[in-house]
Amino acid sequence: MRAPISRLLIAATFVAATTTLHAQQPTAPEPKHQDTEVYEPVPPIVTPGKTDDAPPSDAIVLFDGKNLDQWVMNKDKSPVMWPVADNIMTVSKAPGSGNIETKKTFKNYQLHIEWRIPTNITGSDQARGNSGVFLASTGPGDAGYELQVLDNYNNKTYVNGQVGSIYKQAIPLANPARKPGEWQTYEVVWTAPTFHSDGTLKTPAYATVFMNGVLVENHFQLKGETRYIGQPFYKAYDRAPIKLQAHGDHSEPISFRNIWVRELP
Known part of the structure; x- marks a missing residue:
């Protein structure tokens, strides 16, 4: 026991x-409930435009239809040769003209830009209203980072080069193109790449794009600069202009209007 x-x-x-x-x-x-409530930092107040396409209070207006004071020629930083009329800028067909870029340089930003393919456009494939919005123009001879502009309302081409594509890298999630002669809108959020002190990549670039209110690129991670020939790769840069392309292979030039940008952290 x-x-x-x-x-x-x-x-x-x-x-x-x-x-x-x-x-x-x-x-x-x-x-x-107070345990999960945060009161600082307080977001800055931004007054929106009267319409969704109007620039908010903290926007940098790059083109309001009056002049091209915010732009220079991409090749030599000379005054822009593109004509301005009726609150619209149009790609110049004059000899010696070409791509234009912003005087200011940018890193991360939100971009609003409107563009129009001519009603009497001709050609096919890539030779039909070809242009581009370069989200970072790293130099006149460099590829940069291109968001494609093209008439794809009724025009077949390679899908990683159609309208709404990050050129030769990202196939758009949809094709919301309007007819030639109608205005199209891009809303872009661009996150620039960052680099280590030795020039190697630290973080890649990302792009989110809405075209005519439809999501076409969803935080796409770029593989490097968008190149016509060869595989993409990164080259170190810090800040860069935004560039508009004068491709030169359309019967009537493409037009742009209402361009503004908001710098982001």
Whole structure:
């Protein structure tokens, strides 16, 4: 009988000690809704435009239809040769003209831009209203990062080069193109790539694009600059202009209007 009694005494002592230990531990406080509420930093107040396509209070207006003071020629930084009329800028067909870029340089931003393919457009495939919005123009001879502009309302081409594509990299999620002669809109969120001090890639570039209110690129991770020939790769840069392309292979030039940008952290 001694062995069973000893075991009972040991068990009773363990239970008593455990009960005492639990009694001595503080009870965890009940969670409150305040525990997960954050009050700082307070977001800055931004007054929206009167319409969704109008620039908000913190936007940098790159083209309001009056002049091209915010732009220069891409090749030599000379004054822009593109004509402006009726609040619209149009790609110049004059000899010696070409791509244009912003005087300001940017890193991360939100971009609003409207563009129009001519009603009497001719050609097919890539030779039909070809242009581009270069989200970062890293130099006159460099590929940069191109968001394709093209007439794909009724025009077949390679899908990673159609309207709404990150050229030769990202096939658009949809084709919401309007007819030639109608205005189209791009809303872009651009996250620029970053680089280590030795020029190697630290973080890649990302692009989110809405075309005519339809999502066509969803936080797409770029593989590098968008290149016509060869595989993409990154080259280090810090800040860069936004460039508009004068492709030169359409019967009537493409037009742009209402361009503004919001710099982001």
